[in-house]
Amino acid sequence: MSQKPTIPKGTRDFGPQQMAKRNFIFKAIKTVFEKYGFMPLETPTMENLSVLTGKYGDEGDQLLFKVLNSGDYLSKASEEEISGGSKSLLPKISEKGLRYDLTVPFARYVVMNQHDLALPFKRYQIQPVWRADKPQRGRYREFYQCDADVVGTESLICESEIILMINEVFAQLGITDYNIKINHRQILKGITEAIGAEGKESEFCVAIDKLDKIGLEKVLKEMEDRGISAEAAQKSVPILELSGSIEEKIAKLKDIFKDSESGKKGLNDLEEILETLKSFELDNNHIDFDVSLARGLSYYTGSIFEVKVNNVSIGSVSGGGRYDDLTGVFGLKGLSGVGFSFGVDRIYDVLEELNLFPTDATTSTEALIVHFDEETKKYGLSVLNQLRKAGIKSEIYPDKAKPKKQFTYADKKNIAYTIVIGSDEMASGNLTLKSMASGQQDQLALDAIIDKITGHNE
Amino acid sequence: MSQKPTIPKGTRDFGPQQMAKRNFIFKAIKTVFEKYGFMPLETPTMENLSVLTGKYGDEGDQLLFKVLNSGDYLSKASEEEISGGSKSLLPKISEKGLRYDLTVPFARYVVMNQHDLALPFKRYQIQPVWRADKPQRGRYREFYQCDADVVGTESLICESEIILMINEVFAQLGITDYNIKINHRQILKGITEAIGAEGKESEFCVAIDKLDKIGLEKVLKEMEDRGISAEAAQKSVPILELSGSIEEKIAKLKDIFKDSESGKKGLNDLEEILETLKSFELDNNHIDFDVSLARGLSYYTGSIFEVKVNNVSIGSVSGGGRYDDLTGVFGLKGLSGVGFSFGVDRIYDVLEELNLFPTDATTSTEALIVHFDEETKKYGLSVLNQLRKAGIKSEIYPDKAKPKKQFTYADKKNIAYTIVIGSDEMASGNLTLKSMASGQQDQLALDAIIDKITGHNE
Structure with a gap:
């Protein structure tokens, strides 16, 4: 009697019912992306490890799934390399890895096709990615990402359109109670300048990124642990606790940023994004200017976004931001862009929790x-x-x-x-x-x- | 200056133009599959090697892409295993492989979900597969398969519906000049019985499978090389060269098969499939009864199909057949089914060659x-x-x-x-x-x- 077959941990089959529901989500996202002029791209599941390695930090390198070279895979390895352990042997037996996100393959595609692309290049990409993370509830080793990016322009119309697209996708999905948190890396830089912690921007961001999880006291402690003076940390409190309408917050920050060029630039961008949105007559654009929003990824340099659905157990379901150097690591400098991503698994859970899947999505x-x-x-x-x-x-x-x-x-x-x-x-x-x-x-x-x-x- | 990035050989990026054309094909196929009651399934990219290994023959095992275990992958291997070479080390450092086709994962899914599935279970699956083949023109290491299968019924209505679906997909794609070759494994068995080569069915099939490529003389030689007598081989010639309408061929074979139960069963099935098709009022069902059609895969036991588009440089673009034991290898015996597959890359090339992509497919x-x-x-x-x-x-x-x-x-x-x-x-x-x-x-x-x-x- 043969053993009952299983699937690798952290992976899933999607049967007919789940596929129907997932396709309901994908269809809404694709329709909106295309209405805004984004075109589909698909890249190979395997990328050369030379493309992937070093792009996601040390932890990311550990979490890459590596594919064994075909045939007699040990043939290129010397005896010393073979007896030298996993790390020494790896480059000799594996040259390819599974896609870890959609951003690096996108950057690689842009560089390889730079002479044929119409810039600004607006692409969307909906494909699975793989991470050798410890599987747990809601965290899988294979999951889909849905990214849309525009590269080759610094126009803030792109930021406004991202906000419009989020609004439109959620309208199609029937999600009504949500917040699009927006902030700007230059505003965060302005804050560090204003509180006397100039040059400590990334430490500051790492600390406030945990505000929701660990609370203000521990965030201040974390700032000090990371080399920001107690005085500067204290000075950030009234800023992090800014209240009022978006316009009121901007007015207060203008005062605080009177000596910070970065801070002023960030506020100007934010005002321009909001101004552009007015041309699109939204009843409610769901925007919440949150000066404590930092987003971990260090490559963001301009506006940053994060979307939370209210009154559900799931955290953020979408996020993104502007970066000023997507492709420098592959030798093509100075290509600015802005992008964002929908978390399909999380949106699926939100729709289940709120009972929003239409019945004919499962017929x-x-x-x-x-x-x-x-x-x-x-x-x-x-x-x-x-x-x-x-x-x-x-x-x-x-x-x-x-x-x-x-x-x-x-x-x-x-x-x-x-x-x-x-x-x-x-x-x-x-x-x-x-x-x-x-x-x-x-x-x-x-x-x-x-x-x-x-x-x-x- | 960093090196220009590349993608692994045998893999491809699909940019916006190609995606639009590919989606035109996928949409036609999905629409027809769903109209006939087939529901989508997706399985993980990685399967356990215990599921994959031994299912595709020795060559297939060689062509599986294997994924290295995460972390210190050598930790489970003894010194002897490490110094014992690629083959001895493999089971210690790799437990997962990339999907090689859609049939084995489907069988694995059916076995794992046997108590929840509504039988007959009609599923379609459109996903990439990976093979470490030598890349060459038209042969890739990552390519899509589009399969539809019904399991849990022996009804020949399923065969008729496959023919209807092929007709309908091609109509949607604008392909008009093609042949659906049909044959039956029991007819092939009947032929071996009729020519005095009983029990040599698989040798006979392997030989005639090459008829198009190497011609009749060499096929007869190959039969003899594989242990079929020269006399029996010669007796197969008039059968392989049978001409006339489908009805005429059936009539001639009825005479030849008067002592072969297998042969009679095959002919009866074929007649029933054709009879059922009459209820569907096709002007031209494009069917060509080809007694020399064998199809390599040994797991087929009933009807077999292969579709060729005429007047193009590409070979077959679709094929399939009935099998009487999909899941026995995973411990679930006696589940019969019938399935077929569209070759998307080849259909893409056909549409390009015949200039059939509508202009708005690329807008x-x-x-x-x-x-x-x-x-x-x-x-x-x-x-x-x-x-x-x-x-x-x-x-x-x-x-x-x-x-x-x-x-x-x-x-x-x-x-x-x-x-x-x-x-x-x-x-x-x-x-x-x-x-x-x-x-x-x-x-x-x-x-x-x-x-x-x-x-x-x-």
Whole structure:
């Protein structure tokens, strides 16, 4: 007896029901991305390790899945390398790794195709990535990322459009209660200058990034641990606790930043982004200017975003920001851009928690033909042909089976209607249409059945 | 200066133009699969090597991409294993591999979920697979497969529906000149019985599988090399050269198979498949009964298919067949099914060769707003807002730039229309709509522009 098969930990199968729900999310995101002029890109699952290594820090290098070279993979390794342990042997036996995020492959693509691309280049990319993280609830070793980036322009219209896209995707998904937190790296720099902690910007960011998790007291302690003076840390408190409308916060910061060019630049950008949004007549743009938003990734240099859905157990579901050097690491300097990402697994959980998946997102086949014998089955085939010609997703139970079994099949597969064909139905031409949800049955001619099912879909 | 990055050999990036064309193909296939009641499934990229190994023959095992265990991957290996060479070390340092096809993961999924599935289970799966083959023209190390299978029924309606789906997908793609070759493993068995080569069925299949490539003489030689007598080989010639209509071929074979139960069973199945197809009123079902069709995969036990597009340089673009034991290798016996697969890369090449990609499959953004200064750009934002509210994929050139540069961007990105906004246009409200294909320019109010662009899409 063979052993029952398993899948690698941290990975998942997506069966029909989950696929239908996931596709509901992907479709909303793709539709909006394309409406805003973003075009799809797909890159290979495997990248050369020379492309991946060193881009995600030491921890990231550890979490890369590495692919063993084909064939006699030890043939390139010397005896010393073989006996030298995992680290010494690695470069000799593995040259490729699995995609760790979508940003590095995107940068690699831009550099390789720099002479053919129309700049600014707006691309979206929806593909899985792999990380050898310890699997836990909500954290997988294979998961999808959905990124959209514009590179080759410093125009702040792009920032405004990201906010618009987030609003539009959430509207399509039915999510209404959420905040788009926005901040700017130059504002954070301005704060460090204003409190007398100039040059300690990244330490400051690392500390305040934990504000939600550990609270203000511990954040201040962390600042001091990272070399910011107690006095400077204390001076940051009223700034981190700024309240009021966006305009009020900006007004207060203008005063605080009177000697900080960085701070002024950040505020100007923010004002321009908000001004641009006014041309788009949103009732509520959901924006929340949060001076304590830092976002960990060090490559952001301008605006930064993070989106939280309110009243659910899940944290941020989207985030991004502007960077001024995407491709320098591959030899192409000075390419600025701005991008953001949707966390599909988290959005999935949010929609489940808020019960927002529409029922027809999980409907599969629309109609199943139920029959009693060879003769009614044969008649059912021509009915099936007519249903499909009308564009109705339909099937016939392929085997001879008791009606109960056929109805059970329809139930299990979440099929909306059954069309029952017995000898009476064949004789009269009026077939029995049963709604599986309500149990209601009607005797109808095929034309009327088609109208009813297609009408039901409108 | 850093080195220019590359991608692993045998892999590809799919840029916006290629993605649009590929999505045209995927959409046609998905639409048809779902219309016939097939539901999507996705399985993880990595499978345990215990699931993959031994399923694809020795050559397949060699061609599996293996993923190195995370962390100190050598820690589980003894010194003897480390010094014992690639083969001895492999099981200690790698437990996972990349998906090699979609059939084995499907079988694994069915076994793991056997108690929850509605049988018959109809699933389709469109995902990449990886093979460490030597890359060459048209052969990649990462490529997509598109499979549809029904398991848990022996009904021949499934075979008929596969033929219908192939017809319908090709109709959607605009491919009209093609043949669906059909044969049956029991007919092949019947032939070996009829020619006196009983029990040599797989040798016979391996030989005739090469008929197209090496010709009849060499096939007969190959039969003899594989232990079929010269007399038996000669007796197969008139059968392999059978001509006439499907009905005529069946009639001749009925005579030949009068003592072969297998042969009769194969012919009966074929007749039933053809009979069922009649309920679906096809003008031309493109079927060609080819008794020399063998298909290499040994797990087929019933009908087999292969689809060739005529008058193109590419070989078969689709194929499949019935198997009577999908999951036995994972301990679940007796699950019969039938499935088939579309070769997306090959279909892509066929559509390119026949120039069948519709132009709107490669259109991206529908309209670009072209402006001259800050004021016209700002006006353009509100125009952009109206376009998007009307569902038009549109964008504004985000930077201040000369009109020529903005038009070049539109050209490069294959944008259908530009909407030019100068001070005259702002004053009059009549904007300049330029068709990038024809060069024609019209002065129109925004409403008229929206009508024209959306009408153009109908």
